[in-house]
Amino acid sequence: MDVALGGTFDPVHDGHRALFERAFELGDVTVGLTSDELAPRTRAEDRPVRPYEMRHAELIAELERFAGEHDREFTVRKLDSPTGIATEPMFDVLVVSPETRTGGKRINELRRKRGNEPLQLAVVDHVYAEDGELLSSTRIVRGEVDEHGELTPDRDGWMADVER
16 A cells, blocks of 8 residues: 655654554555645644754654564655645555544545545544643643653753743
8 A cells, every 4th residue: 555644743753653653554655744835834833843854854764764664665755735745646545643634534525526536544543741641743842741752851940940
């Protein structure tokens, strides 16, 4: 099967790794990585996003490990639009999180309008941090948790500095 997924992946964390794992279980993978122009329009929080080339290099390193473990091929392509690569007819499956499932349904509507078969949506459950809250890149950037969802050792000190 040809599998697609997309995102900003800044920084990569265990929630992303769960998406990668599922994608490589299913087949060869094409990952759409948001361009610098698209990333500011697609992120939910107002926070900095590293340049595409930095995110691309980190993503390649992550994907090489998963591809090797599953004996699969992968490609990374730049995303310049929110629907990205998933509307292209070559894909069979789109890997999504619960919050991006609606976007996957929208992509399938576009595919139908273009005369393409809808994609199977492989929904990967959220990954939660040590505190029971959702693991996210925004929480990592804020210094609340690390890439594995563990609370940062100086979290109380950091929050105290912010409140002062």
